[in-house]
Amino acid sequence: MPIELNTLNIIFGLFVFIFGICIGSFLNVVIYRLPNKISLILPRSSCPSCKTIISPFALIPLLGYIFTRGKCQKCKTKISIQYPFVEFLCGILSVIVFFKFLNPYIILDSFPILFSVDFTHFGRFHYSGYVPFFVSLWLLYTGIPLSFIDLKYKILPNSITLPGILVGFAMSCLNPDLGWLESLIGIACGAGGLFFISKFYEYFRKKEGMGMGDIKYLGFIGAVLGWKGVILTLFMASFIAAIIGIIWAIYSKKGLSAAIPFGPFLATSAFIISVFGNDMNAYIYFG
Ligand SMILES: [Zn+2]
Structure with a gap:
């Protein structure tokens, strides 16, 4: 599936990528906490070594790892490469899935129908690409x-x-x-x-x-x-x-x-x- 590099595709692709790395960031939490029976929401993430709460800045998907050079800000313990890897993997695969089943035009076409009060047009809404997506x-x-x-x-x-x-x-x-x-x-x-x-x-x-x-x-x-x-x-x-x-x-x-x-x-x-x-x-x- 060759994807044309026009502005619309780049904007949507970037948006889906950012969405994907954010999901990846959450999945890292799931991978770490679920087997250890820790709540997925609280407490806030801390360094496994020195227990310092990780700053929101360092928690930004992908960029946080680059800014901190993959180390805890306080004790300099190395942060596993698994974190940025999962985020990147999740981002890039989300983009592939998006362009495989949907494209910006399908989304823009469905918008007026999704948000209109006029349900007579609802039949026009094809969800054929959305389900496999x-x-x-x-x-x-x-x-x-x-x-x-x-x-x-x-x-x-x-x-x-x-x-x-x-x-x-x-x-x-x-x-x-x-x-x-x-x-x-x-x-x-x-x-x-x-x-x-x-x-x-x-x-x-x-x-x-x-x-x-x-x-x-x-x-x-x-x-x-x-x-x-x-x-x-x-x-x-x-x-x-x-x-x-x-x-x-x-x-x-x-x-x-x-x-x-x-x-x-x-x-x-x-x-x-x-x-x-x-x-x-x-x-x-x-x-
Ligand atoms: Zn630390």
Whole structure:
């Protein structure tokens, strides 16, 4: 999708990027606080080393890290590169999702209708681009914290995956390409199918292959992408995980049994499929 660099696209792109890095900044808080059972709103963020409250200036997404040169202002402890990385990732992927499904003209076209009292025009409001846009953003903004929490703590919290299923199902009801039935089959396929594979693996290898967290997460992905999408996600995630797993086994010299969390692979694959799935459909024959 080549994006023309005109003023309107640049302004909207920048706005979406700033919105994305702000969400990323919040997701950093989620990644840090959710597994440690700290409230997401209070207390204010403090340096993990010297407990000094971080100044609002240093909290500005991306810029705060650059201004402070990645160090606590007081004790000079290094701040993890994960913070600006998550913010940047969130910003840039939000921009890609925006231009994939929407553009400034669609937004400007819907504005008068959204804000008019005259509901006779409401039928003119096409939400066809908005539903896949919000679906991809939902997968992105849940996938980032799930990936990082899984990498650090080897868990996929219920407080993200279970609301994920509910919101995903609600979104699919509004999605003309999917519908509620396809979404329900997706949940059953994702959660149920994986539960079966996991039990199968356990029976033969005599150890746990996949956690309940992965199973709920696949239920979530099934709710959003339907059964075809969730099967495709599972295949893609396993494929990428196998390649990374082999590379990791060689480098870490721990052998193939070194457990790599599966969540990041699921998140990456589900996001890619939500954004480019329709383009892939032309190449993948489902019957
Ligand atoms: Zn400090």
